[in-house]
Amino acid sequence: MPNISNKGMKMPESPIRKLVPYAEDAKKRGTKVYHLNIGQPDIKTPEVALNAVRNAEIEVLEYSRSEGSEEYRTKLANYYKNRGIEVDANEIIITTGGSEALLFTLGTVADYGDEIIIPEPFYANYNGFATASGLNVVPVISSIENNFALPPIEEFEKLISDKTKAILICNPGNPTGYLYSKEEIKKLAQIAIKHNLFIIADEVYREFAYDGAEHYSILQEEGLEDYAIMIDSVSKRYSMCGARIGCLVSRNKKVMQTAMKFAQARLSPPTFAQIASEAALDTPQSYFDEVIEEYVERRDLLISELQKIEGVKVAKPKGAFYCIAELPVENADDFAQWLLEKFDLNGETIMVAPAAGFYSSDNVGLNQVRIAYVLKKENLVKAAQILNEALKAYNA
Structure with missing residues (x-):
């Protein structure tokens, strides 16, 4: 068959989307997946x-x-x-x-x-x-x-x-x-x-x-x-x-x-x-005021919950709706896939974005994940609880 271009071969996979097939398989098994991997807000469009x-x-x-x-x-x-x-x-x-x-x-x-x-x-x-x-x-x-x-x-x-x-x-x-x-x-x-x-x-x-x-x-x-x-x-x-x-x-x-x-x-x-x-563009300022207040509350809650987990280090964001968390694992790609393939807590699991794909340097960010706090606060608490129990099981 004809060869694929070198440019195409070098094109990187999205660390945000590459685990989607595993998430879909988890859902087919009846597992609820909390999506922390992608910046898709749950805030209503104006x-x-x-x-x-x-x-x-x-x-x-x-x-x-x-x-x-x-x-x-x-x-x-x-x-x-x-x-x-x-x-x-x-x-x-x-x-x-x-x-x-x-x-x-x-x-x-x-x-x-x-x-x-x-x-x-x-x-x-x-x-x-x-x-x-x-x-x-x-x-x-x-x-x-x-x-x-x-x-x-x-x-x-x-x-x-x-x-x-x-x-x-x-x-x-x-x-x-x-x-x-x-x-x-x-x-x-x-x-x-x-x-x-x-x-x-x-x-x-x-x-x-x-x-x-x-x-x-x-x-x-x-x-x-x-x-x-x-x-x-x-x-x-x-x-x-x-x-x-x-x-x-x-x-x-x-x-x-x-x-x-x-x-x-x-x-x-x-x-x-x-x-x-x-x-x-005619959206009133009150919309943004409410959205920002909601995201600040989500950020503060998520950071607080992550800081309770042994071995986790997290940077506190000052904007957007993401944070980088460093986990007590050697390979976050493997851990993220394991979460979807082999782990659930009472029928629920989480999907995160391995952070190595957010670097161009080799062997950097291998134990980090990006978390998007675009879920409701109660779901962020559940997600942090799942992460805590998952890390215990993964490192056992």
């Missing part, structure tokens, strides 16, 4: 967004513009201005999820064999996007010991070469929940300017900042007009993961002109989902 689709009077479902509808981009620009980010509608390209925005960005700023620096652990699909784009990820390692804070600037500068094109961050972070401070963003800005690099900031969790902290966007930093590219999405903000609407935002005209070519090549983002996303 009714205003759903009604916009229900009430849309469309006779022909046409293509939209490649950059997204002007109405949506104009309204989205106003949303950003209300949050201290001055951009125009022509500085926004609507994409099919934040994933497509990242692919467009990597294709715009780097060529085959170029390098991109990413603090790790990072969103697992960055590895896949880099592989698909023919790029090499150069990791700078952060540690659970200091809650995955930004590594010293010197560590970044040691890694910069003539092939380095960009630094990519996720703020707040997936999988760590780390929220970059204004001072840290300024340090990254200095590196970008000094070494003539792009700064790509994945800010899809911007609304989820806790404990009185404020999110500081890369686009709020002055002097980065030619360097900053922001990635955003409606998936988490409005609990609209299935809409698959994101965007790429930059004041750099060459970046936008080039990214537009990629947008044209894939024709257009989905029309109905843009209608829903535009309507979602």
Whole structure:
């Protein structure tokens, strides 16, 4: 038979989704599975967004513009201005999820064999996007010991070469929940300017900042007009993961002109989902206040329950809705599969995401898992109890 491409062979599996077949088998056996592995919120999608689709009077479902509808981009620009980010509608390209925005960005700023620096652990699909784009990820390692804070600037500068094109961050972070401070963003800005690099900031969790902290966007930093590219999405903000609407935002005209070519090549983002996303911008602040309060309560409860488990170490997130937990096991991949294949507590088990897939360095994070606290509080308590008993049985 014909050979598969080397690029395809190197494409990594998703640590978030690769265990799905084992979870499905567990459910067929009658085992209830608590999904802690994926950032699918159980918060209700704003009714205003759903009604916009229900009430849309469309006779022909046409293509939209490649950059997204002007109405949506104009309204989205106003949303950003209300949050201290001055951009125009022509500085926004609507994409099919934040994933497509990242692919467009990597294709715009780097060529085959170029390098991109990413603090790790990072969103697992960055590895896949880099592989698909023919790029090499150069990791700078952060540690659970200091809650995955930004590594010293010197560590970044040691890694910069003539092939380095960009630094990519996720703020707040997936999988760590780390929220970059204004001072840290300024340090990254200095590196970008000094070494003539792009700064790509994945800010899809911007609304989820806790404990009185404020999110500081890369686009709020002055002097980065030619360097900053922001990635955003409606998936988490409005609990609209299935809409698959994101965007790429930059004041750099060459970046936008080039990214537009990629947008044209894939024709257009989905029309109905843009209608829903535009309507979602009318969601009242009270919705976010309630959601953030709920996530803070879930975070605090989960961290408290995990800290009670012998041998478990956990970093406290300041944003998003994930945390990294270090377990008293040698191989979290094996443990996560065992949970689904061979363990249950009163007919229930849990599904976690092994954290090694959130690193690009070899043999790092092997005993860590990412936990998404997107379940109701009573279910998080049950999940922690299951984890506690599972670790006892696994290590017996």
